[in-house]
Amino acid sequence: MIYEFYRTHIIKKKNLKFFLLTLFLFACSNNNVSERPNIIFIMSDDHAVPAVSSYDGFLSNVFKTPHLDRIGKEGAIFNNAFCTNSICTPARASVLTGKYSHVNGVYTLNEKISDSQNTFPKELQKTGYYTGMIGKWHLHTEPRGFDYWKVMIGQGLYHDPIYCEMGKGWSPDPEDGTGVKYNGYVTDINTDFAIDFLDNRPKDKPFMMMLHYKAPHDEWEHSEKYSSLFEEIDVPEPETLYDDYLTRGYGMYENTQKIGENHTFYEEETGHLLGKERKSAQYQTYIKKYLRCVASIDENIGRVLQYLDNNNLTKNTIVIYTSDQGFYLGEHGMYDKRFMYEESLQIPFLIRYPKKIKPGTVNNDVISNIDFAPTILDFAGNNIPKDIQGKSFKGFFENSKSLNWRQSLYYRYWMHGAHFNIPSHYGIRTKDFKLIYFYAKGLGYSHDKYYPTDNWVYKGNEIKDSEDYWEMYDLRNDPNELNNIYENSNYKEIKESLKKELFDLKKYYKDTDESFPELYSLTKKYSD
Numbered sequence: 001m002i003y004e005f006y007r008t009h010i011i012k013k014k015n016l017k018f019f020l021l022t023l024f025l026f027a028c029s030n031n032n033v034s035e036r037p038n039i040i041f042i043m044s045d046d047h048a049v050p051a052v053s054s055y056d057g058f059l060s061n062v063f064k065t066p067h068l069d070r071i072g073k074e075g076a077i078f079n080n081a082f083c084t085n086s087i088c089t090p091a092r093a094s095v096l097t098g099k100y101s102h103v104n105g106v107y108t109l110n111e112k113i114s115d116s117q118n119t120f121p122k123e124l125q126k127t128g129y130y131t132g133m134i135g136k137w138h139l140h141t142e143p144r145g146f147d148y149w150k151v152m153i154g155q156g157l158y159h160d161p162i163y164c165e166m167g168k169g170w171s172p173d174p175e176d177g178t179g180v181k182y183n184g185y186v187t188d189i190n191t192d193f194a195i196d197f198l199d200n201r202p203k204d205k206p207f208m209m210m211l212h213y214k215a216p217h218d219e220w221e222h223s224e225k226y227s228s229l230f231e232e233i234d235v236p237e238p239e240t241l242y243d244d245y246l247t248r249g250y251g252m253y254e255n256t257q258k259i260g261e262n263h264t265f266y267e268e269e270t271g272h273l274l275g276k277e278r279k280s281a282q283y284q285t286y287i288k289k290y291l292r293c294v295a296s297i298d299e300n301i302g303r304v305l306q307y308l309d310n311n312n313l314t315k316n317t318i319v320i321y322t323s324d325q326g327f328y329l330g331e332h333g334m335y336d337k338r339f340m341y342e343e344s345l346q347i348p349f350l351i352r353y354p355k356k357i358k359p360g361t362v363n364n365d366v367i368s369n370i371d372f373a374p375t376i377l378d379f380a381g382n383n384i385p386k387d388i389q390g391k392s393f394k395g396f397f398e399n400s401k402s403l404n405w406r407q408s409l410y411y412r413y414w415m416h417g418a419h420f421n422i423p424s425h426y427g428i429r430t431k432d433f434k435l436i437y438f439y440a441k442g443l444g445y446s447h448d449k450y451y452p453t454d455n456w457v458y459k460g461n462e463i464k465d466s467e468d469y470w471e472m473y474d475l476r477n478d479p480n481e482l483n484n485i486y487e488n489s490n491y492k493e494i495k496e497s498l499k500k501e502l503f504d505l506k507k508y509y510k511d512t513d514e515s516f517p518e519l520y521s522l523t524k525k526y527s528d
C-alpha cells in the first residue's frame with residue numbers, strides 16, 4: 001500500500017530521493033517498536049538464596065535448580081540483592097511501585113495499596129505494552145495496570161487453588177463464590193495460565209507478564225511427584241542451626257520462629273524428641289517439605305523457558321527471577337523472615353536478556369526491590385517517573401564504571417511483635433558492615449490482625465512497646481552475624497560513621513519519623 005502511494009504520488013514526480021528517505025524512516029520507526037523487549041518477571045514467595053543452586057550455598061551439593069540456574073548462566077546473577085521490608089505484602093508493593101513502604105503506604109500485611117499509586121505495569125501499559133499478572137497477588141485491592149489478570153487473592157491454596165480472573169469478578173475473599181477452583185497442584189496450574197497468557201497475547205505488541213508463585217510459602221505442601229525427593233537421605237544442616245544467640249539482643253531470644261521450640265507443625269513425628277535431637281529432626285522434616293516445593297518451581301520455570309525457545313522469543317525477552325523476601329532455612333535455628341539478618345534480607349535475583357546482557361555476568365553491587373521497577377522501565381525505553389525511589393541498574397550491563405551507584409542499603413520492618421515477637425527495626429547494610437536499631441515500637445503498625453500472639457502484652461489492639469537496642473556486625477569476619485560488636489570499642493569510629501550514614505539515608509528516603517514523637521525523641525541527636 002505504501003509502495004502504491006509512492007508509485008502514484010511521488011515516484012511519478014521523480015522524487016526518488018524523498019521516497020527512499022521516507023521508506024528508511026518508516027523502517028527505523030518500525031524497527032524500534034519491535035525492539036522493545038518483552039518482559040517476564042517471575043517472583044516466588046519466600047524463596048531463600050541457598051535453595052537456588054547457582055548461589056552455591058549450603059544446600060547446593062544435594063539440591064539442584066538447573067532451570068533457575070540457566071537464567072543466571074545465560075544472563076546475570078546478583079549476589080547482593082535485598083528486600084527493603086522482609087514481609088510478603090509490603091515487598092510486593094515495593095516491587096510494583098519502586099518505593100519504600102512508608103511512601104507507598106503498605107507497611108504491613110494489612111494495608112491496601114491505593115489505586116492512586118503509580119506502578120511500573122501502569123507505566124508500561126500506557127506506553128503500548130500488553131501487560132499481565134498471573135498467580136499470587138496478595139495485595140488487598142483489584143489488580144490495576146494489567147490488560148489481563150488471573151490471580152489468587154490471599155495466600156491461595158497448594159492443591160485445587162481458587163483464582164479470580166479479569167472480567168469475571170474480583171473479591172477480597174474469592175471463596176465467596178467469585179473465584180473458580182482448578183484441580184491440580186498450584187505451581188503447575190500457575191504455569192499453565194502463564195503459558196495461556198503468552199499464547200493468547202496480541203502478537204503485534206511487546207508484552208510484560210508478572211508470574212508470581214505461591215510456593216514455597218508455608219505450610220509447604222508439595223506436588224505428589226516429588227514425594228520421594230530426599231526420602232532416603234538427610235539434607236545438610238546450616239552452620240548456625242544450633243546458634244545460642246549470645247551477644248544478641250532480646251529479639252533473637254524471644255522470637256517464636258524457632259525450629260524445635262516454637263515450630264510445632266511436626267509434633268507427631270518429632271514431639272517425643274528433646275533438645276538438639278528434636279531440632280535436628282524438625283529441621284529435616286521442614287527442609288525436605290520446603291525443597292520439594294522449590295523442585296516444582298524449578299521444573300515449571302523450565303516450561304516457561306522452553307516456551308520462549310519454541311516460539312522464537314528467547315532473544316528479545318527479559319526474564320527475571322526473584323523472591324518477595326528471603327527466608328530462614330534453619331539458620332540461627334529459625335524459619336520465616338522479617339529480621340534484617342542476611343538470610344531474610346537477601347533475595348535471589350537472576351536476569352537474562354540475550355540482546356543486552358552478557359552470559360555469565362556476576363554482580364556484587366547492592367541492589368534492592370525498589371530498583372526493579374525503574375530498571376524494567378529503563379529496559380523498555382520508558383521514562384522513569386521522578387517520584388520512584390529506586391534506581392535503574394541497566395547501566396551495569398553497559399558501562400558499569402560510569403554508574404554512580406549506592407554503597408549502602410536502608411531497611412525497615414514495621415510489624416512490631418506481630419506473629420513471631422520480632423521487635424520493629426531499621427538499619428543500614430554496607431558491603432562490609434551492618435547496623436540495626438531495634439526501636440521496638442508499634443507506631444500503629446503492630447496490630448496482629450490474623451494471629452494474635454500471647455507472648456507479648458497487648459494494649460488495646462496494639463502490641464506493647466519494648467526497650468530499644470542496637471546491634472552491629474562486621475560482615476567481613478562474621479558473615480553469619482553471630483558476634484554483635486555494637487559495644488566493641490575497636491569499632492567506635494566505624495559505628496559512628498554508620499550511624500551518620502543511616503540517618504542520612506533516612507533523610508534521603510524521607511523516613512524521618514517526625515510524625516512519631518515517641519520514636520523521634522530517641523534518635524533526635526542523630527537526626528539533627
Ligand code: CA
Nearest residue numbers: 045046088324
Ligand atoms: Ca513472602
